[in-house]
């Protein structure tokens with residue numbers, strides 16, 4: 106007799122949304138998580154009474170009312186609005202590119218003036234853009250490209266913008282209003298009390314084993330459950346039989362500072378090429394913290410190697426066709442379900458992960 110209806114491999118958001126609905130449907134679930142903590146990339150570590158986003162800054166934003174109502178039924182969200190600032194050699198610019206940015210850059214005040222400058226600078230690219238540099242200039246002009254895009258993008262990809270393909274940047278949001286809100290979504294915020302509150306609610310009632318890699322103990326766990334929901338990397342599930350999928354990774358350097366307020370905002374992007382990190386996150390500002398100390402994290406882009414966290418899938422032909430091969434195998438499984446950013450080799454914002462888990466819930470439960 107199998108003890109569980111579902112063995113949930115991974116304790117991230119995808120698994121959590123499925124777990125929540127499975128428990129409500131009266132199913133028994135065991136969660137197997139290889140890290141010592143639960144929540145996947147949403148997990149926050151408590152430092153100085155501040156919720157530190159250990160796997161990168163996470164800001165919840167969505168236009169999907171059903172998703173918003175679902176998360177709000179579990180935890181209340183605060184009024185945090187993402188308004189990052191760019192630091193270019195000490196010059197501070199508002200993001201995304203909007204009238205505050207243009208007014209600082211060119212000492213102008215009206216949308217007409219900003220549009221005229223951008224249109225004039227865009228014209229320097231003749232014909233189809235041949236690389237990312239030309240593509241960016243054709244969208245926003247030279248000044249914004251040089252001060253706010255070039256260095257940041259080159260650090261992110263580890264390559265010169267002239268050597269990067271133009272398709273990486275399809276659009277660049279340009280706003281001719283004085284609006285620093287990064288997202289266009291209807292709803293955004295941070296869970297009051299941090300993401301761990303949301304995660305705990307999602308997995309309430311499930312049995313949980315942490316510090317265990319499912320792939321190394323498959324037989325044991327398969328024997329315990331009727332079905333498996335697998336949210337780890339799909340190539341590792343199939344023992345890399347077709348080869349390894351590639352990722353971009355990040356390195357985080359976190360530091361506690363004996364001061365109340367370091368940068369006055371949660372996110373500062375360093376857009377010059379010389380500063381080795383791309384961003385500094387000051388975590389307390391996500392929750393309007395007033396703690397006496399502060400915690401900051403410097404974010405460094407990194408090539409992914411074995412043992413590092415796989416953060417961003419590489420969206421090129423080679424990796425996509427490799428993923429398709431694994432996907433075909435996955436589609437033949439009858440007892441194993443796959444979902445989430447690692448199993449689908451896809452960059453997924455949190456709201457999209459929830460939407461995708463909702464679809465699985467509808468099909469499965």
Ligand code: FDA
Pocket residue numbers: 114115116117118119120137138139140144145146147160161162163164165166317318319320336337338355416417444445446447453454455456458
């Ligand atoms: P997730 O990776 O969270 O969970 C998978 C879990 O499975 C992990 O805990 C892993 O340890 C575990 N696991 C893997 N293999 C296993 C095995 N073999 N055995 C046992 N356990 C195993 N989105 C957004 O909306 N706003 C934002 O601001 C951000 N910011 C952001 C920053 C960075 C740096 C990244 C990389 C991503 C974001 N995101 C985001 C996206 C967000 O992180 C993403 O939508 C969710 O974490 C996806 O949840 P999953 O459950 O799919 O994966």
